[in-house]
Amino acid sequence: MNDNYRKKISRNHKFITLFLAGIGIIIGILYFIGIKDILYEASKLRIEYLAILLLIEFTILFVWAFKWKIILRESDVFFKNIFSTYLLGILMNNLTPVGIAGGEPFRAYVLSKVDKISIEKSFASVTTDLFLCIPPIFVISIVAIFFVFSYGMSSNIALLLVMISFLLFITFLVTMAIFLNKNFSMKIIKLFLGITSKIPFLKSRATNAYSRIDHILDEFHETIMENMRDKYILTVGTLLSGLAWFLTLFRTYVLFKMLNIPISFPEVIIVQITVITVSFLPVLPGALGVWEGTSIALYTGLGISPASAAAATIIDRFIGFWIPAVFGVIATIHLGVNIIKIRDEDMVHNPKN
DSSP states (O other): OOHHHHHHHHHHHHHHHHHHHHHHHHHHHHHHHOHHHHHHHHTTSOHHHHHHHHHHHHHHHHHHHHHHHHHTTTSOOOHHHHHHHHHHHHHHHHTSSSGGGTHHHHHHHHHHHHSOOOHHHHHHHHHHHHHTTHHHHHHHHHHHHHHHHHTTOOHHHHHHHHHHHHHHHHHHHHHHHHHHOHHHHHHHHHHHHHHHTTSGGGHHHHHHHHHTHHHHHHHHHHHHHHHHHOHHHHHHHHHHHHHHHHHHHHHHHHHHHHTTOOOOHHHHHHHHHHHHHHTTSSSSGGGTTHHHHHHHHHHHHTTOOHHHHHHHHHHHHIIIIIHHHHHHHHHHHHHHHHHHHHHHHHHHHOTTO
16 A cells, blocks of 8 residues: 555545534534424425525526626626536535635636636636626725724724624735735646646646746736736625625624524624634634524524524525535536546547646
8 A cells, every 4th residue: 555545545534534524513512502492493394495495505606706707707708507516516615624625726626627618718717707806895894894893892802803804805915925926826826736736647748837837927927917907806705705705794684584583683693703703713624513603603692592593504504505516516517528538539639648
């Protein structure tokens, strides 16, 4: 058994252990609160209400994917492939402690193969896509801080949100540096390639990319600058990001109302923004257990009963986490067939590769 195989087994064991640990935390929380009480509260959600929530979630996914299409509008890319690849990226995000560790480089690579655009343009589009997510969530964080003081909530939550806003601002500046500085762009490209090289069937591609890193840097940077100068991409992309974030928060608020749980929209914003940030910590895949525990604790702190808070949180996660993951599996199967075909075509035309 060689060292690479041992490392692969070790990584798999680590992932399984962390995933099971997250599930265990969720089960422990539910058991502590009382599973029967939680099921009683969850049963208040009627089937037609669940359908409405799923429709909102599908709309959110569509908006995120459409924003990526806007960024790639000059490229000959089919929206169905963008949407499928975006779902695959969500699945990879859910399988890693930090979303960018798997989902973003993976969807950039897959889209480049499925629609045969350059890997440089694909990675540049993903970087722009992430950049356009930052301004709206930064604004929402500032609004959340205002609501914390308005509702007389704990100063610790306000401090956490201030830290969140600061980190988002730093992230914004870092992303701008990527746009404007080639040396910084080089570091980001190497980071992407380093992540990609850890994915078994992408390792050879990453190695090949390293051999032409200067060419990749030039095209990546040129594409980034084109996106940066495109007012349509910046304006529409930012607005779509804001819409997607709003719909995500609105879906949670609607869920609480459907369960007849008294809560205001500002309170939902405070909790969700805090939880989203806490979930970025590289601890468990998909922040399993961390998301649920933090949400329930914060909602309970607002005066909501633990059973009601747990029921709403579990349903919300089912709609916003597990359902997209299932879609991601379906997209993976669909795109996997396409990738095999593309690989076979490459071997016919380039037998040495």
